[in-house]
Amino acid sequence: MSEAVVTTDPASTHVPARMSTLDALEAEGIHIIREAVGTARKPVLLFSGGKDSVVVLHLATKAFWPGKVPFELMHVDTGHNFDEVIEFRDRTVERLGLRLQVMKVQDYIDDERLRERPDGTRNQLQTVPLLDGITQHKYDVVFGGARRDEEKARAKERVVSLRDEFGAWDPRNQRPELWNLYNPRHLPGQHVRVFPISNWTELDVWRYIERDDIDVPSLYYSHDREVFKRDGMWLSPHPAVKMRDDEQTETRSVRYRTVGDASCTGAVESPATSISDVIAEVASTRITERGATRADDRVSEAAMEDRKKEGYF
Amino acid sequence: MSTDIAYEAADSRVTSLLRFATAGSVDDGKSTLVGRLLHDTKSILADAYEAVERVSRDRGLEAPDLALLTDGLRAEREQGITIDVAYRYFSTPKRTFILADCPGHVQYTRNAVTGASTADALVVLIDARFGVVEQTKRHLAVAALLRVPHVIVAVNKIDLLDYAQGPFRHIERHVQSHAESLGLTNVISIPVSALEGDNVAVASTRTSWYEGPTVLDVLETVPSIDDGADLYGAAHKRGVKHPTAQDAADAETGWRFPVQLVLRPQDAAISPEYREYRGYGGQVAEGTVRVGDPVTVLPSGRTSTIAGIDTATGPLDEAFTGQSVALRLTDEIDIARGDLLAFGTDAPKAERQFHAHVAWLTDRPLRVRDRVLVQHGTAMVQAMVTSIEGILDISLPGGTLDNSIAKGHELLLNDIGVVSFQLAQPLAVEDYGRHRRTGAFCLIDPQDGNTLGAGTARAQVPGSGEDSYISI
Numbered sequence: 001m002s003e004a005v006v007t008t009d010p011a012s013t014h015v016p017a018r019m020s021t022l023d024a025l026e027a028e029g030i031h032i033i034r035e036a037v038g039t040a041r042k043p044v045l046l047f048s049g050g051k052d053s054v055v056v057l058h059l060a061t062k063a064f065w066p067g068k069v070p071f072e073l074m075h076v077d078t079g080h081n082f083d084e085v086i087e088f089r090d091r092t093v094e095r096l097g098l099r100l101q102v103m104k105v106q107d108y109i110d111d112e113r114l115r116e117r118p119d120g121t122r123n124q125l126q127t128v129p130l131l132d133g134i135t136q137h138k139y140d141v142v143f144g145g146a147r148r149d150e151e152k153a154r155a156k157e158r159v160v161s162l163r164d165e166f167g168a169w170d171p172r173n174q175r176p177e178l179w180n181l182y183n184p185r186h187l188p189g190q191h192v193r194v195f196p197i198s199n200w201t202e203l204d205v206w207r208y209i210e211r212d213d214i215d216v217p218s219l220y221y222s223h224d225r226e227v228f229k230r231d232g233m234w235l236s237p238h239p240a241v242k243m244r245d246d247e248q249t250e251t252r253s254v255r256y257r258t259v260g261d262a263s264c265t266g267a268v269e270s271p272a273t274s275i276s277d278v279i280a281e282v283a284s285t286r287i288t289e290r291g292a293t294r295a296d297d298r299v300s301e302a303a304m305e306d307r308k309k310e311g312y313f
Numbered sequence: 314m315s316t317d318i319a320y321e322a323a324d325s326r327v328t329s330l331l332r333f334a335t336a337g338s339v340d341d342g343k344s345t346l347v348g349r350l351l352h353d354t355k356s357i358l359a360d361a362y363e364a365v366e367r368v369s370r371d372r373g374l375e376a377p378d379l380a381l382l383t384d385g386l387r388a389e390r391e392q393g394i395t396i397d398v399a400y401r402y403f404s405t406p407k408r409t410f411i412l413a414d415c416p417g418h419v420q421y422t423r424n425a426v427t428g429a430s431t432a433d434a435l436v437v438l439i440d441a442r443f444g445v446v447e448q449t450k451r452h453l454a455v456a457a458l459l460r461v462p463h464v465i466v467a468v469n470k471i472d473l474l475d476y477a478q479g480p481f482r483h484i485e486r487h488v489q490s491h492a493e494s495l496g497l498t499n500v501i502s503i504p505v506s507a508l509e510g511d512n513v514a515v516a517s518t519r520t521s522w523y524e525g526p527t528v529l530d531v532l533e534t535v536p537s538i539d540d541g542a543d544l545y546g547a548a549h550k551r552g553v554k555h556p557t558a559q560d561a562a563d564a565e566t567g568w569r570f571p572v573q574l575v576l577r578p579q580d581a582a583i584s585p586e587y588r589e590y591r592g593y594g595g596q597v598a599e600g601t602v603r604v605g606d607p608v609t610v611l612p613s614g615r616t617s618t619i620a621g622i623d624t625a626t627g628p629l630d631e632a633f634t635g636q637s638v639a640l641r642l643t644d645e646i647d648i649a650r651g652d653l654l655a656f657g658t659d660a661p662k663a664e665r666q667f668h669a670h671v672a673w674l675t676d677r678p679l680r681v682r683d684r685v686l687v688q689h690g691t692a693m694v695q696a697m698v699t700s701i702e703g704i705l706d707i708s709l710p711g712g713t714l715d716n717s718i719a720k721g722h723e724l725l726l727n728d729i730g731v732v733s734f735q736l737a738q739p740l741a742v743e744d745y746g747r748h749r750r751t752g753a754f755c756l757i758d759p760q761d762g763n764t765l766g767a768g769t770a771r772a773q774v775p776g777s778g779e780d781s782y783i784s785i
Contacts (some may be wrong), residue, residue: 026634
């Protein structure tokens, strides 16, 4: 939190800000995390190493200072991750002295509880291992880094969102959420998902990463990479991606705006090698991050809504 | 109307955040107004706009329907209506905004109350052809009940009245007189065409008779709660016409701090020096806490002094409304989640009964002797409904909220009533008019945990005491 300065100079072009937007969003995030933990039996944070879950974890370190973060982390591993992200994930868990539970989609495919999809992508396959992980470890409060500005269905999701025994989200029957009073009560078998950065935009996330000097995976910054073009996106060769005969790799300066399943997460061409470059790029960019880089959300207008109803993040 | 304004994104490190809500029905053009605000502030990204163009074409429309930008769920698109409050984010160089977009016709009260509860400002839509209608009165009543600090009445579709001044002035007078009777002081009416873009983000050249601000002008300049708007209001009430920051600070009478967690890391301390640390985590609900302030703990009534204000990035001399911090006290006293810390000489009294306006947000009715949980700050307390004194009926003449209460003995979905409660444990519930955070509460079903209703407490009934406690 920065110093409190009240300015009321009427000639100022800015509205006098005692708290900047980032200060207000940070304070709200910490409040939400403390509320959820204050009422939870066994909370967990879904931690992929992506920038949004990194910010939630950072807020948690502030919320419980000078104690350690009092909950476990869980990662639903598609097996299609970028190596840099897994390395970053493990380093972060180690640094904070936390416990990480990993649920592997590959295990489910190996014993045939799940079948590989024809297109080979695995984002959709995460739902079952996610729900099994929640049940096995008896988590009742599940933190996530989802933001409302990401997607239309998310714009209507509550900060504290009830999930039934099947992990399903019922968009037509959500609890009203008033003032800063969050209601995490649930019956045995149910759980709540809690999204402390619901009100943040992509730009807010980056500005906060800059302000607090938060470490994120190197993929988010521009680097030279072998890529090939598919459906208008730059994909990276990866054991999970079968290149077609007519596809050829070339070296490009790219960065990732989201880090997910390597088989369907595209890179964008970018010269942004530093945090300030990334912020300048995000501030001027004209395409939403999911539209640019997530093939799975482009399938249908209601793709995200459908997956959330089935228990997805 | 030109919309080619090159907006840069706000710098969220410096600019403040304003939370506002829009209320109105589809027919008033609310979705178009919201779409217009997003479009004219360059907040719509290329792929989202292309999707709107594509869907508009598929539906046989000539121009992109900006209202489609705010369609969320499939059920809504299929029925052509919006069901639930949707949150949207945009910014101008002056400010960042969180918009709670509240649909008007389904679950009206539920949505409007939800949206207004966090709003620094409320934009109410009126169709210029029809003027103030019952729906408008309901919007204004909700704004008055929830004490939304600023109300902007967008008198829309003036293009259909050829931008004439007469009808607008008539509506403006009607709005003002109705708002005053409700006790709303900060209400401004603005002639608008959301479809054509007049006076939304850009001043219209077709309303030369109107010299006031655009909707966006107002949103960019009103104080927000994060800016300490409550303090400015307090200074204003004391007769200071244009309060400065110092006037605002001087007008403070105290502070409130609901305890979320006791921070006692012991073996989990990040470093050995903090092993014996003991602090209280929470967000300042009102006022400015300073090191050395006297403290009263509620409901116990014990007293102490602020020894320190901590954050992960270092100690503070003071913490103001909205900041999430940890407070340390000079004495080791028994404090738990759910307790309220308050400035020592200005602490409220914890009582076992209170009465309030309640907005009922669920299908089954609320009746006398019903048992509910009251969620107040960080406390959750069992309660029983001891009486339902009446139900708000905005069609009654009289104008003021108190004059608009009709007789009634149960609250149905979307009703707003006056209800008295008996509590199993005392709570420091304050008058919502003066203490927005500690006057607000939610009602929760003790069995399934669902949120049933929302309340704004009214000043305590004189003479009410703890001796009339009913065992629950």
